[in-house]
Amino acid sequence: MTIEEGPPPPWSTHLPPEIAAAVLRHIPSHADRIRFAAVCSTWRAATASQQRPSLPWLLLPDGTFYSFPASFAAFQFPSTACYHGSCDDWLLLDHDQDGYQLQSPFLGETMWLPGLNCVHQAFSNSVVLAWTRIITVGNNNRFPNDHS
Amino acid sequence: MAAPESGDGNNGAARMVTLISSDNTRFEVEAAAASLSQTLQLTILDGGGGGGDGIPLPNVDSATLSKVLEYCIKHAPAAANGGAPNATAVDRAELERFDNEFVNIDQSVLYSLIMAAHNLEIEGLQSLVAKKVADMIKGKSPMEIRRTLGFPDPTPEEQAEMNAHMLEYGWAYE
Numbered sequence: 001m002t003i004e005e006g007p008p009p010p011w012s013t014h015l016p017p018e019i020a021a022a023v024l025r026h027i028p029s030h031a032d033r034i035r036f037a038a039v040c041s042t043w044r045a046a047t048a049s050q051q052r053p054s055l056p057w058l059l060l061p062d063g064t065f066y067s068f069p070a071s072f073a074a075f076q077f078p079s080t081a082c083y084h085g086s087c088d089d090w091l092l093l094d095h096d097q098d099g100y101q102l103q104s105p106f107l108g109e110t111m112w113l114p115g116l117n118c119v120h121q122a123f124s125n126s127v128v129l130a131w132t133r134i135i136t137v138g139n140n141n142r143f144p145n146d147h148s
Numbered sequence: 149m150a151a152p153e154s155g156d157g158n159n160g161a162a163r164m165v166t167l168i169s170s171d172n173t174r175f176e177v178e179a180a181a182a183s184l185s186q187t188l189q190l191t192i193l194d195g196g197g198g199g200g201d202g203i204p205l206p207n208v209d210s211a212t213l214s215k216v217l218e219y220c221i222k223h224a225p226a227a228a229n230g231g232a233p234n235a236t237a238v239d240r241a242e243l244e245r246f247d248n249e250f251v252n253i254d255q256s257v258l259y260s261l262i263m264a265a266h267n268l269e270i271e272g273l274q275s276l277v278a279k280k281v282a283d284m285i286k287g288k289s290p291m292e293i294r295r296t297l298g299f300p301d302p303t304p305e306e307q308a309e310m311n312a313h314m315l316e317y318g319w320a321y322e
Contacts, residue, residue, distance in 0.1 A: 010259040011297040019266055022274055026282030038290040038313040040299070040306065 012040045020046030028055045059083070059091075165197030167217075173210035174202055177217050181224040186269035207267050212260040219273050222246050227272075251280040255297050290314065 020043050027033055037047035082094040089104045100113040163179040167188075179197070183189040188203065197203040205213060226243060251258065258277050265274035285293045290310050294302065302310060 010256065010263075012299055016263075016266060019262055019274070019278070022262075022266075022278035023281045023285075026275075026279045027286065029286070032286050034314070034317045035288065035290050035293065036285065037317070038310045039293050041309065044309075044313065 013042055015042050017042065017046045017049070021049065030055065030057065059086070163198070165192055166200075166202035167197070167213065168202045168204045169208055169210040169213045170206050171210050173213070175210075175213060175217055177221065178224065180228055181217065181220040184220045184223060184227055184270050184272070186271075188268060205268075208264045209260070212257075212264050215257070215261060216264050216268070216270070216273065219250060219276075220270070222250075223272060247276055251276060255281075255284070 024033065024036060024046055027036060033047060037044045082096070084092040084094055084100075086092065090102045091104070093101045093103055095101055102111045102113060103109070164176050165179045165182050165188075167175045167177060167182065169175070179192050182197070183192055188197070191197060191203055208216065223243070226239070251261075253261075258281060262274055262277040262281070264270075265277060281297075284296055288296060290313075291302075293299075
């Protein structure tokens with residue numbers, strides 16, 4: 001393998017991280033940011049230090065996720081759980097008698113919350129109120145396939 | 149009191165400064181335009197760049213500097229008005245039209261421009277080019293982005309890293 005002569009690829013290895021970050025500031029879509037970070041190690045490093053949050057995804061009542069704008073990609077939420085609301089990357093899901101669960105489709109992580117009944121008995125309503133303040137609780141959007 | 153029409157009030161004549169590119173071309177330009185660069189503004193406030201001295205810019209070649217100054221001259225009047233709060237809609241539309249055409253250029257020139265804007269600390273120009281590049285790569289795959297910006301073909305290691313990243317974070321998009 002020979003080392004090629006000529007100018008280095010300017011947008012890659014020699015790009016100051018501040019400039020990569022400046023470009024990234026104009027890319028609000030979560031999907032575009034992930035593709036941006038995959039381009040090369042310099043860009044990946046710039047993405048890691050990006051503080052500004054990306055645009056939120058849309059979660060439709062049928063359980064489909066959309067990243068927007070400039071992305072037609074979508075994926076289907078696999079669970080039959082009842083969706084309560086979200087905070088950052090985390091969704092609050094209600095699995096009926098099995099209890100509540102936090103799930104991040106981006107991190108691929110799930111976390112069971114302590115049973116509401118226990119919380120009620122131990123700490124009264126104040127903890128439930130705290131939950132409500134942290135997680136914006138919307139309408140209970142039960143996915144259609146929940147009834148199958 | 150009404151502000152004087154002339155930016156620096158120097159007997160009505162605009163103060164000029166000389167900038168010298170890396171390939172020794174001299175550019176004479178109004179101090180108000182050059183002062184869009186935070187770096188140059190400090191030198192100019194210190195009285196530099198006048199007369200026969202000139203301010204050397206060893207990191208900027210003449211083709212790039214010419215383009216940078218085209219931007220600065222166009223934007224200087226609005227900048228002098230503090231971001232042009234009183235600018236008419238026509239003025240703003242004209243600046244927007246200028247900006248759109250200004251960045252309608254090859255990616256290699258965009259690179260030289262954004263590097264110069266970064267080094268000279270011209271925030272508006274850096275943001276303009278950054279937005280253009282962002283618009284060029286939105287909705288594209290990592291490989292398409294590399295081709296758009298003239299990257300060489302990825303090495304096997306780079307390809308493996310790209311695949312691993314998309315596998316880890318981008319599983320939702322493939």
